Amino acid sequence: MTEPTIDEATFRALQEAAGADFVKELVETFLTEAPIMLDDLRNAHAASDADRFRRAAHSLKSNSMTFGALTLGAMARTLELGGLGPVQQAGGKPIVALGEEYARVAQALSERNGA
Amino acid sequence: MRESGHKGARLLVVDDNKVNRLLLARGLELQGHSVASAENGRVALEMLRRGGFDLVLLDMEMPEMDGFAVLEEMTADLQLRDLPVIVTSSLEGLDNIVRCIELGAEDYLPKPVSPVLLKARIGASLEKKRLRDQQKELVRRFATPEVAQDLQTSGFALGGKRVRATVMFSDIRDSTALVEALPPEETIDLLNTYYTLMFDAISGHGGIVNLMLGDGLMAIFGAPLPLADHCECAVRAGLEMIELVEMFGRDRVAAGKPPIRIGIGIATGDMVAGYTGTQERATYTCIGDPVNIASRLESHTKEAGRPILIDDATRAGLGAEIAVDALGPVPLRGKSRPVEVFAVPVGQKS
Numbered sequence: 001m002t003e004p005t006i007d008e009a010t011f012r013a014l015q016e017a018a019g020a021d022f023v024k025e026l027v028e029t030f031l032t033e034a035p036i037m038l039d040d041l042r043n044a045h046a047a048s049d050a051d052r053f054r055r056a057a058h059s060l061k062s063n064s065m066t067f068g069a070l071t072l073g074a075m076a077r078t079l080e081l082g083g084l085g086p087v088q089q090a091g092g093k094p095i096v097a098l099g100e101e102y103a104r105v106a107q108a109l110s111e112r113n114g115a
Numbered sequence: 116m117r118e119s120g121h122k123g124a125r126l127l128v129v130d131d132n133k134v135n136r137l138l139l140a141r142g143l144e145l146q147g148h149s150v151a152s153a154e155n156g157r158v159a160l161e162m163l164r165r166g167g168f169d170l171v172l173l174d175m176e177m178p179e180m181d182g183f184a185v186l187e188e189m190t191a192d193l194q195l196r197d198l199p200v201i202v203t204s205s206l207e208g209l210d211n212i213v214r215c216i217e218l219g220a221e222d223y224l225p226k227p228v229s230p231v232l233l234k235a236r237i238g239a240s241l242e243k244k245r246l247r248d249q250q251k252e253l254v255r256r257f258a259t260p261e262v263a264q265d266l267q268t269s270g271f272a273l274g275g276k277r278v279r280a281t282v283m284f285s286d287i288r289d290s291t292a293l294v295e296a297l298p299p300e301e302t303i304d305l306l307n308t309y310y311t312l313m314f315d316a317i318s319g320h321g322g323i324v325n326l327m328l329g330d331g332l333m334a335i336f337g338a339p340l341p342l343a344d345h346c347e348c349a350v351r352a353g354l355e356m357i358e359l360v361e362m363f364g365r366d367r368v369a370a371g372k373p374p375i376r377i378g379i380g381i382a383t384g385d386m387v388a389g390y391t392g393t394q395e396r397a398t399y400t401c402i403g404d405p406v407n408i409a410s411r412l413e414s415h416t417k418e419a420g421r422p423i424l425i426d427d428a429t430r431a432g433l434g435a436e437i438a439v440d441a442l443g444p445v446p447l448r449g450k451s452r453p454v455e456v457f458a459v460p461v462g463q464k465s
Contacts, residue, residue: 019141059131061205
């Protein structure tokens with residue numbers, strides 16, 4: 001069985017700690033910010049900017065974990081730790097995969113937000 | 116002073132990631148703190164230097180100026196070095212965490228930050244800060260600013276270092292008779308006014324008062340911080356002290372009270388300056404021959420009938436515009452050979 005897109009326990013703990021209404025706003029912020037981070041990641045890859053690449057992956061990892069998007073978080077972590085090299089060797093495929101997983105996460109989060 | 120109790124502390128959240136920033140700020144606000152945020156290290160330092168914060172929550176990975184650089188700058192800044200910093204980061208690698216702690220971070224919290232851990236760590240950090248602030252306040256009250264600064268930059272260590280400096284002793288003449296004629300409350304008032312005037316004159320010329328004993332005091336010029344013209348500073352301080360005491364005396368006479376007079380002895384030379392005492396209780400002082408000579412010269416002002424007496428080394432360090440009268444060699448108690456003594460005529464410009 002595949003991992004759920006959003007880990008229920010993590011998301012609920014977040015709502016309990018910060019308040020459900022606040023988490024709605026936070027999700028909106030993430031949905032605005034994450035595409036910028038993904039673009040940053042793609043651009044850093046295109047420009048072979050290892051530092052920027054690592055930083056963008058790091059940010060995505062951190063935010064994904066916050067919402068319980070564990071698969072997305074793990075993928076971002078692999079990019080952060082592995083750096084540009086393996087991604088370039090794989091012809092940028094891991095970035096494409098990351099984008100697809102993000103689309104699933106965005107869909108799941110939007111549904112929770114009642115969009 | 117800002118209240119830095121556990122409730123209502125003012126915190127700065129530094130993180131380039133908006134989601135992290137909002138979430139952390141929310142958690143802290145729910146705990147009753149007031150929160151400001153900065154999106155990179157440069158902005159954070161600007162805000163911190165404006166003051167008013169009790170604690171910093173610092174991310175490490177940031178563009179423009181990262182968390183490591185912020186920690187380095189804070190450690191080098193006397194105003195910021197004691198401000199507690201909790202690193203909140205999803206940094207990979209133990210060596211990075213170790214580096215944060217080595218750079219002075221109080222604690223490390225991995226992201227996503229657990230609210231329970233956050234509360235506990237912030238509570239502990241604020242408590243430590245409160246104790247440090249209390250300690251600093253005590254040092255400030257019971258030590259001179261120079262000694263306090265020396266302690267803060269070099270730390271406390273018993274033992275001294277060799278310095279060339281000028282020592283001054285000052286005492287109220289006939290204080291026993293004066294005090295006997297006064298009710299105790301009035302004596303305290305008199306001493307407080309007297310000390311206020313003396314401190315003002317001494318610190319105004321770069322000296323520090325390191326000892327107060329009854330109505331006497333000892334001051335050092337040239338330690339713990341070096342002072343280029345310590346001889347002249349001490350003598351000018353002495354002239355100002357006499358001037359102030361005369362003014363004070365005139366006020367007292369106008370109020371129907373007896374005036375007060377003081378005697379001042381000043382000597383210069385090599386001595387050992389530092390902290391003496393025990394690890395628990397110590398005082399900053401100087402030890403060496405000039406200390407003994409200054410004390411004897413102060414006693415000798417009674418016999419000489421001159422309010423300011425200095426030794427030859429102090430005289431040698433004076434500019435031509437300060438006049439002195441040579442009194443010739445004088446045998447001083449505790450000295451095997453007579454000491455060349457000079458009187459500084461009062462009424463010269465201090």
